[in-house]
Amino acid sequence: MELEGHVALVAGGSAGIGAHVARLLVREGAQVIISGRNTEQGKRAAAEIAGNGGDVRFIAADLGDLDSIQNLADQAGEVDILVNNAAGSPTGLTADQDVTSFQNMFDTNVRATYFLTELLAPAMLAKGRGSIVNVAAMGASMGVAGASGYSATRAALMSLTSTWAAEFSPQGVRVNSVAPGPIRSESAGVGWGEDLAGNLPEREHTARAREIAEAILFLASPRARYVTGSTLAVDSGAAAT
Numbered sequence: 001m002e003l004e005g006h007v008a009l010v011a012g013g014s015a016g017i018g019a020h021v022a023r024l025l026v027r028e029g030a031q032v033i034i035s036g037r038n039t040e041q042g043k044r045a046a047a048e049i050a051g052n053g054g055d056v057r058f059i060a061a062d063l064g065d066l067d068s069i070q071n072l073a074d075q076a077g078e079v080d081i082l083v084n085n086a087a088g089s090p091t092g093l094t095a096d097q098d099v100t101s102f103q104n105m106f107d108t109n110v111r112a113t114y115f116l117t118e119l120l121a122p123a124m125l126a127k128g129r130g131s132i133v134n135v136a137a138m139g140a141s142m143g144v145a146g147a148s149g150y151s152a153t154r155a156a157l158m159s160l161t162s163t164w165a166a167e168f169s170p171q172g173v174r175v176n177s178v179a180p181g182p183i184r185s186e187s188a189g190v191g192w193g194e195d196l197a198g199n200l201p202e203r204e205h206t207a208r209a210r211e212i213a214e215a216i217l218f219l220a221s222p223r224a225r226y227v228t229g230s231t232l233a234v235d236s237g238a239a240a241t
Contacts, residue, residue, distance in 0.1 A: 039077055135177065
């Protein structure tokens, strides 16, 4: 229970990687807040994650909207751990990308992460402790046809990770990111990265969301006290190719 006394916010915590992260944080004793756009799904997820006595609550938030980001920060209050996991990921060839979906993707994936962090980091800095984990992607550092916009947003998060680590770490707040490869979800199978999986070095080419969540837990926890400004590749060896 190494996170007793810690409050964690998992943006995009109602399903997938975020929900698994929330479960692991609760297991370690943290009070956990999850956010998402779907209120019914979010409340159901919070109740399931809480299980037998875990402290979990849901806050509805559309991170593509600046007022909603402010409301989420206000309701969350002071947190010790922030996991920036919320993301939109419409994919398509560059020649087929439309302006609206491109803008919405950057608003949700980059602008939301930036301003949610801006709102919550000052309290961490004042306490002299905290951990921020940004969820990037394999495509942020390698070419993936059909994922130009999405990959650019994840590369932006990796850049923010480095900058925020330089700004925040001297005051005790660590900032890291994870870069997952293809993930097999419980409900939808492998997503758009399925065609890449066969080219990866490891025999097991696709991860379960729980495996990515374990990496995020490590970075969020005191076990990673000397790790900041890093991107941890959890991608079946793609970073080695």
